[in-house]
Amino acid sequence: MRIDLKNIKVGYLISERIKECDIDITRICDFFSCxxxxxxxxxxxxxxxxxxxxxxxKLLKYDFFRLYTQHLILYSPPASRDKHINAKSDILPTFRKNVYTKELISFVMEQLNNGVMDTEQIIEEYRIPKTTLFKWLSKYKNF
Structure with missing residues (x-):
């Protein structure tokens, strides 16, 4: 099953995970008290x-939030140069944006293999470092 990271339909993905895990509806109802x-x-x-x-x-033992993180990696605009917006927060933690999952690597490799994008376009649009992309190319050439 291919997940569309541009248009995440989390309800559908949850229902698919329920089927995969073969969880009884009464257990789910008890868990949510509904x-x-x-x-x-x-x-x-x-x-x-x-x-x-x-x-x-927690119930399905699957990180659905990671889907949204991958969406941000692929589709968020480049970081602003505005110092006011990018000021370090004393309250909120700072996360590295370059967390690459298998789904992301698969997506990028598909873009390359299908000729949708070339390496320079991927480097520019998704801000993946050139060395990282070339490591993926050598490691996942049969992806």
Whole structure:
């Protein structure tokens, strides 16, 4: 199954994970303290509140938030040069943006193999360092 990281339909992905894990609906209802129609409604939604999604992550043992992180890596605009916006926060933690998962590497390699983008376009658009991309090319040439 290919996941569309540009248009994440988290309800659909949750329902697919439920099928993979073969979890009984009564267990899910007990976990969320709700009735079956509410669970079915969640599985049809495009997005969920973060606390609800966190519960799904725990129940299904899958990090659905990582899908959104990958979306940010692929589709967020380049970092602003505005010092006011990029000022270090005393409250919020700072994360490295270059966390590459298998899904991201697979996506990039598909773009290259299908001729959708060349190496320079990928380096420029997704800000993947040239050395990293060439390591992927040698390591995953049969991807």
């Amino acid at each position: 009735e079956e129609p509410e669970i079915e409604k969640m599985c049809q939604m495009d997005s969920l509140e973060s606390d609800t999604l966190l519960k799904w992550c």
